[in-house]
Amino acid sequence: MTTVAGVIEFKAKAGKGGDVAGLIAAALPHVENEPGTPLWLVLRSNVDPDAVYLVDLFDDPAARQAHLEGKAAAQIFATVPPLLEAEPIIHPADVVAFKEI
Template identity: 75%
Template sequence: METVAGVIPFKAKVGQGETVARLIAAALPHVENEPGTPLWLVLRSNTDPDMIFLVDLFSGTAGRDAHMTGEAAKLIFATVPPYLEAAPEIHPADVIASKGR
């Protein structure tokens, strides 16, 4: 099975990191219904609390494509942008090495 990933850094406006993290995390119920998304992480930086990372693993490009047009993505991109310094940049990626998947 091919495993691919997605990484999206979100730079929140000053003091809005907690809000951005909470809004992104609110999409978890939608992600739980996606069979092509076995791993989905929302990370908040310890060195910059206004930097949030969304990291996903997918069971192939079809899973990634479905996720990026699914309900979780719609919710995130409908609620998070007002709290950001700039639009997030989506980084589709290939998994080169991993442990625990």
């Protein structure tokens, strides 16, 4: 199991959470071509529909850095910011506990 992760918080402008989630999800084809990214999730909050989270697992720190510099990130950061209330918050992270699917 990998322990290298990342979480990005996106706070959409009022009523734009669905649009933000859709634009982020549109980057999936690029992520599917990244061998070092085994898990990639786009989550939209049920409590705050304008809060969207991108959660990733990576094979190693180099794969995480490659992802942040890759085509998916470029697409997301080229299309999503005009719909955001604030700058995205990027959290490089480590997995503390994990249940295998």
